[in-house]
Amino acid sequence: MKQREQYEHWKQVVRGRSRRDVLKGLGAVGMAGLAGCSGGSGGGGGSEATATATATDGSTDTSGGTTDTPTGTSTPDPVSGSMTIFHAGSLAAAFSQAEPQFEEEYGVDVNREPKGSVASTQKITQQGRKASVLGTSDFRLIRNRIVPDFGDWYTIFTTNSMSIQYREDSPGADEISADNWWEILSRDDVTIGHSDPAVDPGGYRAVMTQQLGAKEFEGSALYDQSTYETLRENSTVPTGTETKLKGQLESGALDYAFYYQSISSTADMPFIDLQPQVDLSKATSKYAEHYAKAEVETSSGTFTGAPIAYGMTVPSVAPNPEAGAAWIEYFGSDAGRSILEEQGLVPVDPIVVPKSGQDAVPDRVMNVASAKSSLGPLEL
Template sequence: MRRGVRLGTGLAALCAALLVASCGSSSTGTAPTPGPSAPVSGTLIVNGAGTLAGPFKQVIAAFKAQNPGVTVQSRFAGSVELVRGVTELAAPVDVLGVADYSLIPAKMFGAGGGTRFADWYVGFASNRITFAYTDHSKGAAGLTPTNWYQVLAQPGLHIGRSSPDTDPSGYQILQMLALAQGYYHQPNLAAGVLANSPPGTLVGTETQLLPALQSGQIDYLGIYRSDALQHHLRFIDLPPQIDLADPAQAAAYRSVSVPTSSGAKTGKPIVYALTIPTNAPNPAAARQFVEFVLGPAGQKIMNDNGFTVLSPAVAGGQPLPAPLRPLTTPATLPGG
């Protein structure tokens, strides 16, 4: 187990596995840069997945420097919870960022003749699901790439994770464990690990438990690699066959499905996405914010914070705002 960085798979694999029309580099800002836009003003409401809090605070600061007339209100929580805020509670949101792109077409595109809360999404980054830990975590001294699931199943450990009903990492951890059972030929693997993470201890989003991990209240935390890197934590370097990060493994990921309160969630590569709800109070500022995230400055911030940038971003739904089209390529993602 290590603190280092395993490089993400190339975007060529993403193109092939997700049926993307054309893709560029996944390192840093290689997407074409649109012409300069006039500064925008007013209040901009940004809601994002908990794991986007770190990079988006930097993005917001840089965006405000370019647009001094903008006041940004931000909130970071579980992606499922944030989508429900728009679709069920009519929460005013200008930009919505989720850790699972499929939430947008599934819950916001008006399936079955329902209200349409969004018309499109752009997948802009990917990540890896893992367990983070510290040098003081129980069992850490004996943890290896081949015995991690045995260590995490030892009695007396405390494992934190988010609820699959509110947060993608909650169901992605379960998907990873289901994949691990087949990969390691251990049919009781998931049950052994989850015995140390009872349902009563689940939280809305995994980033809420970072202080508990750092203080030793819990030993391991189901979370994304980007958060482990940002907070200088150790993490289990899971194989690509189970970490939901390798587009070449998309067919294998689809072999697992886990239950949630809103229906079964089938495994797929992790892709973060942005959209602007149809009732956004400040759509002009929202478009420029999304444009900034997809551009070189935004890409660099995401890359520096441990994400794998998709450049160009992949676009689903229609019609995409004209200023975003040069930064994206059409895609057909599973369920989207």
């Protein structure tokens, strides 16, 4: 149910249409850009700076938005050969499911390398490696670290939310709920796991979720600063990426794990859907302003809270850029969106590209994309 609600929410954000627009018969209107989610340049030490929201009523502003650019209609060139994809661990299930279908349809041999999104980005920016697609769980890594030196454009194609997973025999499992999870997780006998914030957005978002619970939202916080500090004391980083946490949770090495709802909802273990004020799922001005109160410093940069949005790009160093564009096209199609939904992700429909880099977007991607200057409160 929550996934469907998120899907409908993001469809409204992407399409950016108000009831007034429909009644007047105007074309689709994009979301008003808020000066936010802009960040540092380059690799380590850069800042993924805060989202500075101007609206506080919680609604998504559609009245003064940026007009959509119609999708393309040209016939793209055929593709062939092979390609390598660097991608977030949380995309592994969806990309693995899509791989045989894509290979059969397009005749391209796909090689994938899942890893934390920060580390995946650094393969290109710091290690000099080449791939035909880069897929990250935080689109800002592409916007701020790939463009313009290693690429000219990107797309936002899916979203997610944070959750807590546990075993049926985890300490406090028979008591935990959405209304008291922080009380259970702050007990002395509880071990919490999350991925490495320096390597993986799932890691810095786990810390953000804990931070936001202690931040006032609409007049109150879920818990106090002391509880937040206890949550951090109980937290450990046993792995680089969130997908490896599942095995550690199953083995009993961890009692609870903070990671994406897409992973939790497809695993055979109970999980907690978190409050929107902490789960980073809501792309509205009110929530973006609240999420921006969270900030995590790591050895690979400082990251600031924002609604979760995944990005993909074909880097300028891509050995097979046509195949890379075809992969992105696939995830802008009904088949690709269906796979994302099956794997617990919330597809953006249509996928969105920045209007500022539209001229560089391949025709086959523009055929399934909409060009915007902003997506809800997210500046593109």
